[in-house]
Amino acid sequence: MEPKAEGLTIRSMTERDFPAVDECDKKITGREWAGTASRRASSHFWTYYPPLSFVAEIDGQVVGFIIGSMGGPEYSLPVSGWVTTLGVDPAHSGGGVSVALLQAFVDVCEISRIPARMMLPHNERFERLLEKLGFERGTLIDWVRKPSPD
Numbered sequence: 001m002e003p004k005a006e007g008l009t010i011r012s013m014t015e016r017d018f019p020a021v022d023e024c025d026k027k028i029t030g031r032e033w034a035g036t037a038s039r040r041a042s043s044h045f046w047t048y049y050p051p052l053s054f055v056a057e058i059d060g061q062v063v064g065f066i067i068g069s070m071g072g073p074e075y076s077l078p079v080s081g082w083v084t085t086l087g088v089d090p091a092h093s094g095g096g097v098s099v100a101l102l103q104a105f106v107d108v109c110e111i112s113r114i115p116a117r118m119m120l121p122h123n124e125r126f127e128r129l130l131e132k133l134g135f136e137r138g139t140l141i142d143w144v145r146k147p148s149p150d
Protein backbone atom coordinates (compact mmCIF):
# COMPACT_ATOMS: atom_id res chain seq x y z
CA MET A 1 0.00 0.00 0.00
CA GLU A 2 2.26 2.75 -1.28
CA PRO A 3 1.04 6.32 -0.70
CA LYS A 4 -0.27 7.92 -3.87
CA ALA A 5 0.02 11.47 -2.53
CA GLU A 6 3.09 13.06 -4.07
CA GLY A 7 5.64 14.66 -1.75
CA LEU A 8 4.07 13.10 1.32
CA THR A 9 6.22 12.93 4.43
CA ILE A 10 5.29 11.52 7.81
CA ARG A 11 7.07 12.84 10.88
CA SER A 12 6.62 12.83 14.64
CA MET A 13 4.16 15.35 16.03
CA THR A 14 5.42 17.94 18.47
CA GLU A 15 3.43 20.42 20.54
CA ARG A 16 4.44 23.09 18.02
CA ASP A 17 2.24 21.27 15.48
CA PHE A 18 -0.95 21.64 17.55
CA PRO A 19 -2.15 24.84 15.82
CA ALA A 20 -1.65 23.29 12.35
CA VAL A 21 -3.35 20.06 13.48
CA ASP A 22 -6.25 22.14 14.77
CA GLU A 23 -6.49 23.95 11.42
CA CYS A 24 -6.47 20.62 9.57
CA ASP A 25 -9.12 19.25 11.93
CA LYS A 26 -11.37 22.26 11.29
CA LYS A 27 -11.42 21.31 7.59
CA ILE A 28 -12.73 17.85 8.54
CA THR A 29 -15.40 19.11 10.92
CA GLY A 30 -18.86 18.57 9.54
CA ARG A 31 -17.73 15.86 7.14
CA GLU A 32 -18.55 12.18 7.36
CA TRP A 33 -16.66 10.45 10.16
CA ALA A 34 -15.57 6.84 10.21
CA GLY A 35 -14.93 7.18 13.93
CA THR A 36 -16.96 7.98 16.94
CA ALA A 37 -17.83 11.36 15.54
CA SER A 38 -16.49 14.65 15.56
CA ARG A 39 -14.76 15.32 18.84
CA ARG A 40 -12.25 18.00 18.05
CA ALA A 41 -8.65 16.79 17.70
CA SER A 42 -7.65 19.47 20.21
CA SER A 43 -9.66 17.65 22.90
CA HIS A 44 -7.13 14.81 22.55
CA PHE A 45 -3.98 16.94 22.86
CA TRP A 46 -3.74 16.28 26.60
CA THR A 47 -3.56 12.49 26.05
CA TYR A 48 -1.05 12.81 23.21
CA TYR A 49 1.89 10.44 23.50
CA PRO A 50 4.71 11.84 21.32
CA PRO A 51 6.21 8.51 20.12
CA LEU A 52 2.78 7.45 18.78
CA SER A 53 1.63 10.75 17.28
CA PHE A 54 2.47 11.84 13.74
CA VAL A 55 1.69 14.50 11.20
CA ALA A 56 1.54 14.08 7.44
CA GLU A 57 2.96 16.95 5.42
CA ILE A 58 2.90 17.92 1.77
CA ASP A 59 4.98 20.93 0.77
CA GLY A 60 5.49 21.76 4.43
CA GLN A 61 1.73 21.88 5.10
CA VAL A 62 0.02 19.59 7.62
CA VAL A 63 -2.53 17.53 5.66
CA GLY A 64 -3.19 14.82 8.22
CA PHE A 65 -2.56 13.73 11.77
CA ILE A 66 -2.74 10.74 14.05
CA ILE A 67 -2.85 11.19 17.80
CA GLY A 68 -1.86 8.13 19.78
CA SER A 69 -1.83 7.35 23.46
CA MET A 70 -0.95 4.40 25.67
CA GLY A 71 -3.66 2.33 27.29
CA GLY A 72 -4.97 -1.15 27.93
CA PRO A 73 -4.77 -1.96 31.65
CA GLU A 74 -7.95 0.10 32.27
CA TYR A 75 -9.73 -2.56 30.15
CA SER A 76 -7.75 -5.52 31.58
CA LEU A 77 -5.74 -5.57 28.34
CA PRO A 78 -1.97 -5.48 27.93
CA VAL A 79 -0.35 -2.07 27.54
CA SER A 80 -1.10 -1.07 23.96
CA GLY A 81 -0.76 1.82 21.58
CA TRP A 82 -4.18 3.39 20.99
CA VAL A 83 -5.15 5.40 17.96
CA THR A 84 -7.06 8.19 19.68
CA THR A 85 -7.91 10.12 16.56
CA LEU A 86 -6.93 10.21 12.93
CA GLY A 87 -7.80 12.85 10.37
CA VAL A 88 -6.90 13.84 6.84
CA ASP A 89 -7.60 17.15 5.08
CA PRO A 90 -10.48 16.38 2.65
CA ALA A 91 -8.51 18.10 -0.13
CA HIS A 92 -5.95 15.29 0.21
CA SER A 93 -8.24 12.33 0.88
CA GLY A 94 -7.95 9.13 -1.11
CA GLY A 95 -4.18 9.57 -1.52
CA GLY A 96 -3.06 7.08 1.08
CA VAL A 97 -2.35 9.69 3.76
CA SER A 98 -4.25 7.81 6.48
CA VAL A 99 -2.57 4.54 5.48
CA ALA A 100 0.86 6.18 5.83
CA LEU A 101 -0.05 7.65 9.24
CA LEU A 102 -1.44 4.35 10.51
CA GLN A 103 1.61 2.51 9.18
CA ALA A 104 3.94 4.84 11.12
CA PHE A 105 1.86 4.17 14.25
CA VAL A 106 1.89 0.40 13.68
CA ASP A 107 5.65 0.42 13.06
CA VAL A 108 6.32 1.99 16.47
CA CYS A 109 4.02 -0.54 18.17
CA GLU A 110 5.78 -3.34 16.31
CA ILE A 111 9.25 -2.11 17.37
CA SER A 112 8.00 -1.71 20.95
CA ARG A 113 6.42 -5.22 20.79
CA ILE A 114 3.03 -3.91 21.93
CA PRO A 115 -0.37 -4.35 20.28
CA ALA A 116 -1.86 -1.46 18.32
CA ARG A 117 -5.56 -0.80 19.02
CA MET A 118 -8.31 1.47 17.87
CA MET A 119 -11.91 1.74 19.09
CA LEU A 120 -14.56 2.77 16.64
CA PRO A 121 -18.17 2.02 15.80
CA HIS A 122 -18.75 -0.65 13.16
CA ASN A 123 -17.76 0.82 9.79
CA GLU A 124 -17.10 -1.74 7.06
CA ARG A 125 -15.13 0.58 4.82
CA PHE A 126 -12.75 1.71 7.53
CA GLU A 127 -12.45 -1.85 8.89
CA ARG A 128 -11.20 -3.00 5.48
CA LEU A 129 -8.38 -0.49 5.82
CA LEU A 130 -7.52 -1.74 9.31
CA GLU A 131 -7.54 -5.35 8.11
CA LYS A 132 -5.11 -4.50 5.30
CA LEU A 133 -2.78 -3.10 7.96
CA GLY A 134 -2.95 -6.35 9.96
CA PHE A 135 -5.59 -5.40 12.55
CA GLU A 136 -8.25 -7.90 13.59
CA ARG A 137 -11.41 -7.61 15.70
CA GLY A 138 -10.57 -7.42 19.41
CA THR A 139 -12.65 -8.50 22.37
CA LEU A 140 -14.04 -5.23 23.73
CA ILE A 141 -17.80 -4.90 23.50
CA ASP A 142 -19.75 -1.81 24.36
CA TRP A 143 -22.74 -2.43 26.71
CA VAL A 144 -25.26 0.31 27.20
CA ARG A 145 -28.32 0.79 29.38
CA LYS A 146 -30.23 3.78 28.16
CA PRO A 147 -32.25 5.77 30.69
CA SER A 148 -35.94 4.88 30.79
CA PRO A 149 -38.15 7.15 28.71
CA ASP A 150 -39.72 10.04 30.69
Ligand SMILES: CC(C)(COP(=O)(O)OP(=O)(O)OC[C@H]1O[C@@H](n2cnc3c(N)ncnc32)[C@H](O)[C@@H]1OP(=O)(O)O)[C@@H](O)C(=O)NCCC(=O)NCCS
Pocket residue numbers: 028031032033034035036084085086087088089092093094095096097098099100120123125126127128129
Ligand atom coordinates in the same frame (compact mmCIF):
# COMPACT_ATOMS: atom_id res chain seq x y z
C1 LIG B 1 -11.14 8.26 7.19
C2 LIG B 1 -9.94 9.12 6.76
C3 LIG B 1 -8.93 9.24 7.90
C4 LIG B 1 -9.30 8.44 5.53
O1 LIG B 1 -8.19 9.21 5.10
P1 LIG B 1 -7.58 9.07 3.62
O2 LIG B 1 -6.21 9.63 3.65
O3 LIG B 1 -8.54 9.67 2.66
O4 LIG B 1 -7.55 7.51 3.41
P2 LIG B 1 -6.51 6.69 2.49
O5 LIG B 1 -6.44 7.29 1.14
O6 LIG B 1 -5.21 6.55 3.23
O7 LIG B 1 -7.17 5.25 2.49
C5 LIG B 1 -8.34 5.06 1.86
C6 LIG B 1 -9.09 4.07 2.71
O8 LIG B 1 -9.50 4.69 3.94
C7 LIG B 1 -10.82 4.26 4.27
N1 LIG B 1 -11.71 5.42 4.23
C8 LIG B 1 -11.51 6.59 3.57
N2 LIG B 1 -12.52 7.46 3.81
C9 LIG B 1 -13.38 6.81 4.61
C10 LIG B 1 -14.62 7.18 5.20
N3 LIG B 1 -15.18 8.37 5.02
N4 LIG B 1 -15.24 6.26 5.97
C11 LIG B 1 -14.68 5.05 6.18
N5 LIG B 1 -13.51 4.64 5.65
C12 LIG B 1 -12.86 5.52 4.88
C13 LIG B 1 -11.20 3.23 3.22
O9 LIG B 1 -10.82 1.95 3.65
C14 LIG B 1 -10.37 3.66 2.04
O10 LIG B 1 -10.11 2.63 1.13
P3 LIG B 1 -11.12 2.50 -0.13
O11 LIG B 1 -11.07 3.84 -0.79
O12 LIG B 1 -10.51 1.39 -0.93
O13 LIG B 1 -12.48 2.21 0.45
C15 LIG B 1 -10.37 10.55 6.33
O14 LIG B 1 -11.39 10.48 5.36
C16 LIG B 1 -10.89 11.40 7.49
O15 LIG B 1 -10.14 12.19 8.07
N6 LIG B 1 -12.20 11.26 7.82
C17 LIG B 1 -12.80 12.02 8.92
C18 LIG B 1 -12.23 11.61 10.28
C19 LIG B 1 -12.33 10.10 10.54
O16 LIG B 1 -13.30 9.45 10.21
N7 LIG B 1 -11.28 9.54 11.18
C20 LIG B 1 -11.19 8.11 11.43
C21 LIG B 1 -11.69 7.70 12.77
S1 LIG B 1 -10.97 8.55 14.14
